[in-house]
Amino acid sequence: MSSVERDAASVVRHYHERSKHRLEAYAAGPETLDWDAQPAPFRRFEGAPVVSLPLLSELPADSPIARALAAPFDSLGEARPPIAPSLASLGALLQSSLGITAWKSIGPDRWAVRANPSSGNLHPVEAYVLVRGVAGLADGLYHYEPERHALELRARGAPPPPGREGPRVDLALTTVMWREAWKYGERAFRYCQLDVGHAMAALRYAAALFGWRLAEQAHVGSATLATALGLDRAADFAAGRRADTEREEPEVLLSLSWEGEDAPLADPEELARFARVASWHGTASLIDARPMYRWPVVTEIAEATRRPEAEARAPASASATSDATGPRRSSGAPRRRAGDVILERRSAQRFDAGHVLDRDLFFELLDAALPRRAAPWDVLAQPPRVELVLLVHRVSALDAGVYWLNRRSASSEALVARFEERFRPSRAPGAPPHLDLVELMRVDPRQLARVARTVHCHQDIAATSCFAVGMLADVASAVSEAPSAYRDLYREAGVLGQALYLEAESRDLRGTGIGCFFDDPFHELLGLEGHACQSLYHFTVGKPKIDPRVETAPPYAPRPTRLPGALDE
Missing domain, CATH: 3.40.109.10 (NADH Oxidase)
Incomplete structure (x- = not known):
């Protein structure tokens, strides 16, 4: 371990001890919360072209996507014929993993529930899609906007070639750490990483629905990922009162595959080249105009744990050291869709x-x-x-x-x-x-x-x-x-x-x-x-006890018929 890595490891140990809750005192956090001034739960890139994604409710009941959703949940580990990548299947993947699943309300309070859970329902995770060769979408980098179930074109251009014929789709996750720090203070970094794990699993389950695979590209370093996603384009992110409240932290790059094997490894140099030559669009909406507190230790631990560039090699599955066998379901419980x-x-x-x-x-x-x-x-x-x-x-x-x-x-x-x-x-x-x-x-x-x-x-x-x-x-x-x-x-x-x-x-x-x-x-x-x-x-x-006072509304209102893939005005 180099001296830089030793220093970073020391930062991690210090942060972990500092961010513990103790019987005599909780980890440092805000003394008061103004719920009317909560950070914006959804980010948009103003001025970026928008592509509305088909909703699950709009798909024909006999479509391959609808049939996949109707399969028993406990069959997701079984091999199934892959559904072709398209605007509809990509939309179904995102709605089933990161989209809104319902609106809840009690009295004057109303909030969104999403497929991926989040600490305090604050949702620091943002998602991006790198697309090449998918019908209905121009090649480029898109930001997923779950409130409208739409893709915002951040950068137009051809992402790195897939390494073999056919389309390529990569998904990237970032975190707006201020959304968690606003409520949880110094412990927020922990919760952001938990939320990233939940989102990764949600995406993997959704991919399995459609016969796709999803693999982490762990050799791509944090700096390269930030460049490829435009996170280091300071002019595209409004500073507000403080820059740290608006910053997005690069987390992980994931590659989809529908050909029975993992997608070819991403090339970090080609990702950086894409960012240099692409045509960029849009500026990020404001997350918090009036932040009340500062938590510099969250920035410190984020910097200490960023991933360096690594040698590209075939990913080692998380199950490499343990491959459980045995019945997946034997109790006779009903099989749900x-x-x-x-x-x-x-x-x-x-x-x-x-x-x-x-x-x-x-x-x-x-x-x-x-x-x-x-x-x-x-x-x-x-x-x-x-x-x-x-x-x-x-x-x-x-x-x-x-x-x-x-x-x-x-x-x-x-x-x-x-x-x-x-x-x-x-x-x-x-x-x-x-x-x-x-x-x-x-x-x-x-x-x-x-x-x-x-x-x-x-x-x-x-x-x-x-x-x-x-x-x-x-x-x-x-x-x-x-x-x-x-x-x-x-x-x-x-x-x-x-x-x-x-x-x-x-x-x-x-x-x-x-x-x-x-x-x-x-x-x-x-x-x-x-x-x-x-x-x-x-x-x-x-066994849950349901609060009858909470009302539930559909996640998305019906939309007028439109041409698939057409850019919204």
């Missing part, structure tokens, strides 16, 4: 505290968290590093207590020795042979509920769920290899969260991601000391 599961996913606000989860369903949910050479795990370029510790409240034929699902990740070995020293681990009764579920300790249900509530920032939802999950990783080892791995850890946790969301939804349950937890008290519960194994993200699953 994939499109319904994806578009109806919601975060539970309250759980039924008396609901007991069937043990076979519980095992199926955990099975879905094991890395496989399939969606969503193969979207990640890095092998798995995240482990799951579960606080099991109410699962039939299982004692309440603390359990560990060994995903056989790069962090497993660090946990084995620690858990064997502190507990008397034993295999969970009834677990399928391929599911390495370990009982660490039994706990009186009332005491476990109190512990879960306290650890999760005193939130009832962690105690009334059927089970809660803590996601752990050996942060020290990962960051010592590369500071940018800090982002990868949270993204893997976000992918896990999205898998749990959809798997729960497919079984008429609900999940809720929890970013607010007391880090070190959770570590102490597990006997973890030092700075190696750290908690990244928590999650709960249970």
